[in-house]
Structure formats: structure tokens, C-alpha cells
Amino acid sequence: MATTPTDPADLPPLTPAVFHVLLALADGERHGYAIMQEVAASTGGRIRMGPGTLYGTIKRLLEARMIEESDERPDPDLDDERRRYYRLTALGQRAVRAEAQRYAEMAQVARRKRLIAKPIRAANAGGLS
Amino acid sequence: MTPEPTMPDSKAVALSGTLYQRLVAAYPKAHRREYGQPMVQLFRDQCRDAWRGGRTWGLIWLWLRVLPDLVNTSVLEHLSALKERKTMLERINSLFAPRSAPRLVFISVFAGVFLLVVTASTLITFILPESYASTARVLVRQAAGEASQKATSPDSLGPYDPYFLQTQMELIQSQLVLGRVINDLDLNEAWGKKTANGAPLEPSLTLTLLRSRLEIRTVRNTSLIEIRAFSDQPAEAARLANAIAQSYQAYRSHIASTETVDYAVPGLRPVRPNKPANIAVGVMGGFLLALAAGAAVAGIVAWLRRKPPQSAPPPTTGAPPPPSLPRAGSPLPKTALDKVAGILWMSIGAALFAVTLLTLVWFLFFQQASVTPELLLLPLFGLVWGCNAVLGFSLLRGKRWARICLGVEGVLLLMYYCFRYGLLFPHSPAWVSKVIIYLGWLMVGLLPWILRWVFMALALASVCALLWHRKETPANQC
Numbered sequence: 001m002a003t004t005p006t007d008p009a010d011l012p013p014l015t016p017a018v019f020h021v022l023l024a025l026a027d028g029e030r031h032g033y034a035i036m037q038e039v040a041a042s043t044g045g046r047i048r049m050g051p052g053t054l055y056g057t058i059k060r061l062l063e064a065r066m067i068e069e070s071d072e073r074p075d076p077d078l079d080d081e082r083r084r085y086y087r088l089t090a091l092g093q094r095a096v097r098a099e100a101q102r103y104a105e106m107a108q109v110a111r112r113k114r115l116i117a118k119p120i121r122a123a124n125a126g127g128l129s
Numbered sequence: 130m131t132p133e134p135t136m137p138d139s140k141a142v143a144l145s146g147t148l149y150q151r152l153v154a155a156y157p158k159a160h161r162r163e164y165g166q167p168m169v170q171l172f173r174d175q176c177r178d179a180w181r182g183g184r185t186w187g188l189i190w191l192w193l194r195v196l197p198d199l200v201n202t203s204v205l206e207h208l209s210a211l212k213e214r215k216t217m218l219e220r221i222n223s224l225f226a227p228r229s230a231p232r233l234v235f236i237s238v239f240a241g242v243f244l245l246v247v248t249a250s251t252l253i254t255f256i257l258p259e260s261y262a263s264t265a266r267v268l269v270r271q272a273a274g275e276a277s278q279k280a281t282s283p284d285s286l287g288p289y290d291p292y293f294l295q296t297q298m299e300l301i302q303s304q305l306v307l308g309r310v311i312n313d314l315d316l317n318e319a320w321g322k323k324t325a326n327g328a329p330l331e332p333s334l335t336l337t338l339l340r341s342r343l344e345i346r347t348v349r350n351t352s353l354i355e356i357r358a359f360s361d362q363p364a365e366a367a368r369l370a371n372a373i374a375q376s377y378q379a380y381r382s383h384i385a386s387t388e389t390v391d392y393a394v395p396g397l398r399p400v401r402p403n404k405p406a407n408i409a410v411g412v413m414g415g416f417l418l419a420l421a422a423g424a425a426v427a428g429i430v431a432w433l434r435r436k437p438p439q440s441a442p443p444p445t446t447g448a449p450p451p452p453s454l455p456r457a458g459s460p461l462p463k464t465a466l467d468k469v470a471g472i473l474w475m476s477i478g479a480a481l482f483a484v485t486l487l488t489l490v491w492f493l494f495f496q497q498a499s500v501t502p503e504l505l506l507l508p509l510f511g512l513v514w515g516c517n518a519v520l521g522f523s524l525l526r527g528k529r530w531a532r533i534c535l536g537v538e539g540v541l542l543l544m545y546y547c548f549r550y551g552l553l554f555p556h557s558p559a560w561v562s563k564v565i566i567y568l569g570w571l572m573v574g575l576l577p578w579i580l581r582w583v584f585m586a587l588a589l590a591s592v593c594a595l596l597w598h599r600k601e602t603p604a605n606q607c
Binding site for chain 1: 156160163164166167168169170171174194195198205
């Protein structure tokens with residue numbers, strides 16, 4: 001059987017679904033519905049993951065040991081105890097950082113080639129202040 | 130993070146949730162088991178959001194997004210499951226892994242018992258001495274004075290004795306007729322040479338031996354009586370049958386005319402043992418016994434090797450979750466008593482079921498026994514015990530009704546024995562205890578699970594078939 005890579009550099013580029021789920025968990029542990037909401041919010045509603053995609057992705061991330069199930073509940077009073085919470089593992093954190101860095105480098109290349117505009121904050125800082 | 134429960138779900142939301150729950154069956158079993166419930170929960174949350182956002186149209190848009198997702202991801206999961214399927218070597222390894230010990234025990238016990246029973250039945254079949262049969266048929270006419278004084282024919286045309294043929298059958302097996310055969314064929318000497326080191330047999334012993342080698346029956350809807358004799362030599366079987374026919378004819382010669390319409394001829398091949406039938410019964414019985422023994426031993430091993438119960442999760446503060454009403458078939462937490470009673474009941478039920486059916490087959494096909502009321506109850510008894518085996522299995526699976534069923538049956542069995550042995554109401558008529566036991570059987574059959582109904586239907590069908598068989602065979606009315 002194939003062994004799970006422990007170095008994010010050994011991993012192939014992550015799929016958008018995997019990256020979004022890892023990004024959603026970067027702030028802290030969440031359950032499935034909260035992950036779905038976070039993905040929808042962070043993409044402006046453009047990506048709405050269905051239950052099949054979300055739990056298929058979660059299954060693969062668990063197998064790759066990038067995330068793990070958490071037994072803790074952030075607020076037990078308001079929560080349904082049947083919900084499962086997930087959080088990033090150390091490998092998952094390294095993987096999402098490496099992938100974000102890869103995206104940032106690609107964005108820099110695209111910017112140099114004038115395919116995309118400069119970051120808004122930089123533009124605001126330079127032009128409007 | 131979680132949607133606040135404001136009001137009960139609308140019908141559309143509830144219906145959507147139920148429908149999605151059904152559709153989750155499209156995923157592989159392992160995926161379903163692990164993620165089915167969270168997926169359904171997530172979908173319900175999405176439904177509530179969609180309902181709040183756009184009511185019916187919101188739900189329609191959600192379904193339009195979710196359905197392609199479901200089709201796509203279920204296919205992907207099936208493909209993934211195919212890749213993860215174990216190789217044969219891994220399967221063999223997992224078979225011998227310590228955690229699968231009960232399965233290994235089941236397979237070992239099943240294989241051992243099955244091979245043992247099949248080998249034993251095959252060996253016995255080939256070791257049993259071969260027996261040839263020859264049949265002579267005699268036409269019996271009733272003389273005018275032979276009819277019973279009280280009996281009259283149903284159409285009142287003349288005297289009629291409903292027991293005439295039966296009486297003649299008993300007469301053929303009487304000392305009066307068979308004694309002459311023993312003398313004519315000198316059976317005391319002949320059989321003494323075979324069985325008693327050459328010394329002649331006692332006449333009473335020869336008579337008993339001769340009776341055990343005879344089968345007398347009527348030909349349906351005629352006045353013909355068949356005299357069938359068995360022997361390890363074909364010629365002797367024919368000689369015996371013809372001699373008995375002649376002896377009976379001589380006995381009746383002064384009463385009414387009797388004639389032998391068919392003389393016995395030596396058989397070409399042995400009639401007993403019926404090798405294919407014996408081996409088939411051995412295979413069938415071996416399978417049932419092996420199944421029962423394997424399940425019982427594996428159940429005991431699984432129970433002995435069970436994991437210690439996990440500690441209960443810490444109680445959450447705040448409002449407890451709403452209690453859900455248990456359904457009739459929902460599993461209960463199993464106690465040790467449940468497991469012991471379940472294994473015991475399942476083993477006893479399966480063993481008695483197998484033994485009863487084998488006994489029935491033995492009596493009907495090998496002994497060709499007459500169908501008596503006791504024999505009629507045999508299939509019913511066996512199939513009810515089959516029901517009990519299912520009951521034990523249900524108890525092992527933690528079904529709620531199995532406890533109730535076992536309790537009811539236990540009470541009725543206790544009542545039955547109390548009435549039968551006079552511990553309760555000693556002067557009550559015998560039919561009371563019978564009614565109680567039949568009531569118990571009926572209740573066992575009426576309790577849930579389709580397999581039990583099938584068992585009961587089979588039991589009733591077999592009883593009806595035997596009743597019909599009995600009605601169609603007047604000679605067997607005894």
C-alpha cells in the first residue's frame with residue numbers, strides 16, 4: 001500500500017476543493033456545515049460545496065492525515081452533539097501554507113506579466129491616501 | 130456557526146431531507162456508514178437555508194446543485210472503493226488476523242461439521258446392506274356375510290364394511306397366514322443358517338423377522354392388496370411375497386374367491402438404501418447442522434472476545450437532546466443475558482429444526498411410514514423451532530420484540546407443562562394444555578419478521594399437504 005507523504009513538498013498541487021476546505025479550517029476547528037458556509041463566504045458565494053463533494057474531500061484529507069476529527073466542542077450549549085468537528089493537523093497546516101505560497105508566487109508572476117491588477121490595498125495606499 | 134432552530138421544518142424541507150437520505154444509498158456501503166449521517170445532516174441544514182432564502186424556488190435550486198454533485202461523487206466513491214478492494218492475499222491474511230477469530234471459528238466449525246455429517250452419511254449409505262424388494266398383488270373380494278352388521282354402505286345398497294381391507298391387511302401379517310409360509314419355505318432352518326450359526330431359529334423369532342421384512346398396503350381406490358417382501362437376495366424376496374399371497378389365498382379359499390393378480394418376480398436392483406437420496410439428505414442435514422453449530426460456537430467466541438464497553442461521553446451542560454421514541458425493530462443495548470439466551474435459543478432451535486426435518490424425511494421416504502396424527506405434528510413442531518432459531522438470532526441482534534416474544538413463549542411453555550403434569554388445575558381436560566401450546570406457536574408465528582411468517586406458512590402448508598395425503602390414502606387411516 002502507498003505510504004502517506006509527510007512533507008508537503010512531496011504532495012501534488014491540491015485540488016480547489018481540498019484547498020478551500022483546508023483554508024476554511026485554518027482559523028480553527030469546524031464541522032461540515034460550518035466549512036461549507038466558510039467556503040461559500042470566502043468565495044462570495046461562487047463555490048457552494050454539495051454534501052458529496054465536501055465529505056468526499058474530508059474523507060481524503062483524513063486518509064492523508066491532513067485533518068483529524070476533534071472531540072472538543074467550541075460551545076456545547078449551542079451545538080448538536082452528533083456533529084463531527086475537524087481540525088488541521090501539523091501536516092495539513094504545512095500543506096495549506098505551501099499551497100497558499102504557491103498561489104502567491106503564481107499571482108506574483110501573473111502580476112508581473114500584467115495579467116492581473118496590483119493588490120487593492122497597495123493601489124489604495126498609493127493612489128487615494 | 131450552526132443554524133438556529135427557530136421553527137419546525139416545513140414539509141418540503143422534511144421531504145427533501147428524507148429523499149436525500151434515500152439517495153445516499155447510491156454511495157458505497159463503507160462511505161455511507163462513515164459519512165451518510167453527516168451528509169444528510171448537512172443537506173438538511175442547506176435545505177433550511179434555501180427555504181429561508183427562497184422558499185420553494187430556493188429548494189429547487191438547491192436540488193439542481195446537489196443532484197449532479199450526488200451523481201458525480203457517488204461514481205467517484207465507487208471507483209475509489211474498487212481501487213481499495215483487497216487483494217486475495219490480503220483477504221487471506223485478514224481471515225487469519227486475530228480480530229476475525231469468530232469468523233475463522235465459524236468457517237472451521239461449519240466445514241468440520243459439514244464434512245463429518247456428509248462423510249458419515251455417505252459411509253453409512255455404502256455400508257448398509259442392500260435390500261431387494263418384490264411385490265405380489267392380490268385381489269380381495271368381500272363375501273356377503275363378512276360385512277359388519279351395523280355398517281351399511283353410504284348409498285344403502287347393501288352391507289358395507291369400511292374396515293374390510295384394513296382387516297385383511299392385518300390378517301396377512303397374522304400368525305395364521307405367515308406360520309404356513311414359515312413352514313412351507315422352512316424359514317426357521319434357512320434363516321437360522323444365516324443368523325444363528327446354523328441352528329434353527331425359534332418360530333416366534335422367525336415370525337418377527339418375517340414381519341419386519343414385509344410391507345402390506347392397498348392400491349388406492351381398488352380392492353387390491355400389495356404384499357411387498359424385502360430380502361438381501363432378490364429370489365428370496367420374490368419367493369416370500371408369492372408364498373404369502375398363496376398362503377392368504379388358501380386361508381380365504383373357504384370364505385370368498387381371492388386371486389393373485391400379479392406374482393412377484395426377483396428385483397433387478399436393490400431398493401434400499403437409496404444412495405442418491407441418502408447422500409442428498411446427508412448434505413442438507415449437514416449444512417443445517419453445520420450452520421447451527423458454526424453460528425453457536427462463533428457466537429460464543431465473539432462474546433468471550435468482546436471488547437470492553439467504551440466509557441460514556443461526558444454529559445453536556447445545557448438542555449438535553451429531545452428524547453427519540455424507540456421503534457419496534459430498533460436495536461437495544463444487549464446484555465449478557467440477551468447474548469446467552471440468544472445463542473442458546475438459536476442453537477437449540479436450529480438443531481431441533483434440522484433433526485425434525487431429517488426425522489420426517491426418514492419416516493416418509495425411507496421407512497415409508499403411515500401418516501399418523503403424531504407424524505402430522507412433526508413438520509409443525511420443526512418449523513416452530515425454526516421460528517425459535519430466528520427468535521434467538523433476533524435477540525442477538527438486539528431486537529426489542531425478541532425479548533417480549535421469548536417472555537410470552539416462556540410463560541406459555543411453563544403453563545403448558547403445569548397443565549400437562551397437573552400442577553395447575555389437575556382435573557382440567559387434556560385439550561386445555563394442547564390449546565395453550567398451539568396458542569404459543571401461533572403467537573410465535575404472528576410476531577414480526579417475514580422469515581418467521583415464511584416458517585409458519587411452510588408449517589401450515591406441510592400439515593395441509595399431509596392431511597390431504599392422509600385423506601387420499603384410506604389404508605392409512607389408523
